[in-house]
Amino acid sequence: MIARCVAGLVLLSVGGAAAGPSLRAPPAGTISGKVTYTGTPPKMRPIDMSKEPACVTQHPTPVMTQDVVTGPANSVRYVVVYISAGDQGAPAATDTVRYDQKGCLYIPHVAVMQVHQPLEIFNDDPHSHNIHPLARVNPEWNKSQPKGAPPIRAAWDQPEFIPVKCNVHPWMHGYFAVLATPHFAVTDSSGNFSLAGLPPGTYTVTAWHERFGSKSQEVTVGGSETKTANFVLTARPY
Amino acid sequence: MRPQTRWLTLLSACGAVLLFCGATRIVAQEAHVDRLTGRAAAGKPLYTRYCAGCHGDEGDARGENAQWIDPKPRDFTMATFKCRSTPSGSLPTDQDLYNSMTRGFVTTNMPPWVALTPHNRVDMVAYIKTFSPRWRTAKPGTPITIPPEPAPTVQSILRGRDQFQRLECWKCHGPAGHGDGPSAHDLTDSKDDPIRPYDFQTGTRFMCGSTNQDLYRIFMTGLDGSPMPSFDDQLKPADAWDLVHFLRTLQPLKTPELKIWREWFSTHGRELKPIGPEGGGR
């Protein structure tokens, strides 16, 4: 791996030197695919928000729990897909990740970020929430955020899938997926994901879901091609 | 040196270091309280004698009695502690751990260990810090600054009451601090065990002390590992002292705050709107 790294750097520098004043972007491939499930997923239930009338009014129809959100053709939403091995020293992600508390829900349900990447947590509701990331590897903290308070800024030092909860509203349940890699994606409502900007190489791609566990596969990307990697997670009804 | 010998030497050195690291995990850890230095190696037999029955020989809250205890003993491997002088998410100071051990926790199975000599207690603090790798990579947080307390006045108490309403403490602690707020019954701690919020009307000692300074520290640093969050970002020190003064009026203790409050309340009580969804205030 080190040899490859060195070779890559040499190539880059050589390529850069050969290009002269105008820089040619290095070749970047894409891994994309779809995550589906087999088996029987658990049934989601409507959330009872009656403890917080201000949230009940924000949802004309009750919201379902979001532990398992499925889509057409057995697709799974909120699956974090990321490069777990093979990363070649990609530049760190620096844009701020936004996490909202709105209508007594976490939006998005799963927020993905790289280690050290800035995170901003907003309270868009007319009442207090407390943000309580239940980290085990990273430090666990718990902060109150009343209505109208400025966003809470945070960043994480270690990769970890951190469950997030609000103690005042016990149905609120989300995740911070903190990853070592800047190459990550979260599947959409149709279970699709896309990891772009990957230099040529062999990568281990992992798909993680909070209930269905994780699966990995190796994908080799060369040049600017798009490789497909689909995942099938095993669902259980409980 | 020939290359092979050099590698061998390097490898042996690495091996020795690794082997030693296991041993020095304990030996190297120290704690400092007042003028005492505690050493983990001395704390280990004391921990086995006094603590392991609940906290477990590995510090993971799996002592033989842990299963029968509610609330559960502290899991030292997580390095998350309720009673700190440092911000939420940061490690406590040695003094924080020493104070918790000395004071004990009223309404839990953790007794006050004040009868042990200070030296014994500091040694045990040092040993407790060996259970989690975080103590080797992170430093304790910086203790929060607690400005001097202003004298309690009715205005301070009324402002504190407004804070209690605004920050929605009543959602867990209840409008009268009875631990019966709308969210009180579903609370779980970070290990998913049920937990109840403090009931001010019992007047029992707080988890982390009994003075006004302790109370200030509790809600400004939060009780990590529990549903109680930190309000450090949301309260200016003056507001925090107002809240302390108001919270004292919820307890049936002989405090100057309660005396002032009762006098005022007897003539002006009707002006107040109840705390809760109605909005509090006057």
Place this chain on the structure above:
Amino acid sequence: MVKRFLKAAAPLATLLCAAMVPNRGGITARSYTAAYAALATRIPAFARKYGLRCSACHTAWPELSAFGQRFKDNGYQLGNDRDSPIWQTNGYWPIAMRTTPQWRLESTTNQITDAAPAGKTLTQAGFDLSGIDFLLLGTLYKDITFGLVPTLDADGTAGVEAAFVRFDNLGSSPWANVKVGKFELDNLLGEKRLTWLSSNGGFLYAYHYLPVGSANNFGFGDNQIGAEFSGHSINSYTRYSVSLLTGDDGEAGLPGGKSMDAMFTLSHAVALGSGLGPQRVGVFGYLGHRPTVFDSIGGASIPGTGSANKSFVRFGATAQLWMGNLELIPLVSHASDDAALGPGADKPAWNSALLEAHYVTNPRLLVQGRYELLRMSKQGDPAIPKTQGNADAFALGVRAYPFMFSRDGLAFHAEFAMTKTIGTVPLSGDGSGVDPVSPATVVWSRSLLLAFDFAF
């Protein structure tokens, strides 16, 4: 036996003895089994109640650690408001029992028998039982403590070693506590928590010795009936107690009549060094009274009509010093009885000193030794030789606890003890019970004990 000797020698003593119910704790008036059976306090029920291992309250049970001393001083309340039975787990069985099946050997030299009037060595050896202590201690309510310790001797005799109520933290102050009933005196070196069990090692000469011809029945280590006013600092480093007691050496029924005793203790500890406990020093004093005259009917004494009380004193100083895992317990004391309680016209007086050393290797291994000496400074009758009654006692022991747990406990106990007394029967009661051939005869009494000491 001692009893027979006293009956023959002193009518007064006979009256007193007859008035007494055999006291399990009073070594002098009983058979060998009593010597080591007077052991009480080590409470697995507390371990079960609070989830603490025995080693939390005891350096090596039954000896108390500083934490256990504070727990006891606080009225068996742990200080976290979780003492009420409603907080207890299903495993909490509130009664604890302690007993010690054993193998032992006793051997006493220079014992007079019919067949050997010049004295011979009497030996007995075999498996034996101790009595059983039932320990019921706890709180009736917050700051109201109770204690009840019924006992069963190995021969089946039942007794009550302790029965008391204590009102703790009066005025919310740890300095004011009142205890009423039958209880152990607040000695810094408590005989009820000795780590010794043998016939010769299981008691202290300093506490139980009575000189030749004494009519007294007092044992400083015996539980007494009365009221105690006591107090302690928050961490129990400073402690005091003042007691008013009935002068019957813990016998119920007021057999003595109207005699009252008084006792005080005072101790202070400092946290010096890094040993297993603070350094404690203390002083104690006991002023007792015993009746010398009884009313009679038909020539026989009427129990409970004692009068003409005469006094006696015991006082001394003791300490508990820690150096790492080594504990040193020195004790010095002086005792004197009124002449009327002795055989002659003089006031008998004696001094004793002892040094006990414990090495608590870890909570599961204790190695210990003790040396004690007692010297008469004045006999009660000039005709009694100066050295008669002097004693030297020596003991060595090991206690190994195969587990240290919070349900119950077991100790493998090995002990060797020997006493040398001059011209009197050994205090253990071993031997033929008859005084040796001459007042200068040196009597050696040895005990070897291998025991399984368990408490549930």
